[in-house]
Amino acid sequence: MLLQLLVVTGIAVWRRNSAAPASAAPSAAEPAVARHPLAWSGTRDFRVIRRDYEDPAHSQCSFYLAPVDGAALPPFKPGQFLTFQLQLADTGAAAQRPITRCYSLSDQPDPAHYRVTIKRVPAPADRPDLPAGVSSNYFHDQVQVGDVLQVRAPSGHFYLDAASPTPVVLVGGGIGITPMMSMLRCCLAGQPGRTVHLYYGLRNSQEQAFKQTLEQLASAHPQMHLQVVYSRPAADDVPGRDYQHAGHVNLALLRQQLPHGPHQFYVCGPAPMMETLVPELLTWGVPPQDVHFEAFGPASVRLPAASAQAASSAPATPVEVRFSQSGRTLPWDGQQANLLDFAERHGVAVDSGCRSGGCGSCETRLRKGTVSYANRPDHDPVPGHCLLCVARPTSDVELEA
Ligand SMILES: Cc1cc2nc3c(=O)[nH]c(=O)nc-3n(C[C@H](O)[C@H](O)[C@H](O)COP(=O)(O)OP(=O)(O)OC[C@H]3O[C@@H](n4cnc5c(N)ncnc54)[C@H](O)[C@@H]3O)c2cc1C
Incomplete structure (x- = not known):
């Protein structure tokens, strides 16, 4: 059975966690879902202190955010995201009310600022008549250094288990690289003895973000193994220099490359990657507790256990x-x-x-x-x-x- 998560505008978030019920009156029978305390409640004002494009195509832009109140920022778990409440008053009648969007933190914790990296979302290729993505284009076109944004505290359950020494495999597809950057940097800084493999899947060098940073990290940290995988290399992309593999990040590649032994997998990417790789990992025999994933975009993930549970709760x-x-x-x-x-x-x-x-x-x-x-x-x-x-x-x- 195929379980489909339909998310019209944003990211379909699938977790390995089992189907979770909720009822009107919590009872002793209701499974306890731990509420993570947030670092602050409601929104907090952040000033944009810097913005940098991260890819040659200028479709992915990092925004550095410092709190207006000047107080030190609490740490977050690598892989978590910020939630923005945006007032888009000057972008037309349809956008008069605030809109809410989530963006992953794309760097390790720093008490002075947070960083998010946002990809511009165009209209769907088969519907160019539709408006382009509201929030991402607002960030790219309107948000400048000095602007103040309303931001909710870091949250999310997709984060690196930083207490485990098990080798970690980070798989980022496209803009799904953002939580991986945070996990990677935290892992290298906080667990220097832990092996970390990063697989970065994308079309070609034009849309490769963080290229210089990743190459510098890989050469400075022998425990880091960087594999860049292009699905459509450009004419001047050089194998071995710009990318290690042509094709997709899939199980065949991982099986061929990863040494024997347990690994913890963290996967974040577009629907096609999630729909194939996550079930493949489980079928391969990776224990479900070692497969963590978050999909950016509508995704249909074939998970036998979750499918059965969903069917039984219909x-x-x-x-x-x-x-x-x-x-x-x-x-x-x-x-x-x-x-x-x-x-x-x-x-x-x-x-x-x-x-x-x-x-x-x-x-x-x-x-x-x-x-x-x-x-x-x-x-x-x-x-x-x-x-x-x-x-x-x-x-x-x-x-x-
Ligand atoms: C936990 C989490 C973390 C995330 N992290 C990141 C991140 O690090 N970086 C990042 O870039 N994004 C991230 N996202 C995605 C982000 O939240 C937004 O979903 C993304 O930026 C698109 O929002 P938008 O407002 O630009 O597009 P939307 O306005 O939501 O539009 C989305 C798409 O729908 C199309 N559309 C418009 N109108 C219609 C219509 N009538 N019918 C059909 N289609 C229509 C648009 O053209 C566009 O292609 C994350 C999401 C989540 C949930």
């Missing part, structure tokens, strides 16, 4: 969804990927942001009934609430919306 009989504030009761037909899509399709207004369980914008009180998540969301909702963007009902539900 309601056996038709269920109803009641939106108490809107006064509407509607039959859930299972056609929508989640309750946020369902609400929007029926004209029920709900806040939303990342559409992938990361930012918490769509957190809604679950007054009655139960929902399930295919995987544990990054944002931990308070008990008795749920995240509409990744939740599906498993019984009749009443939502405060």
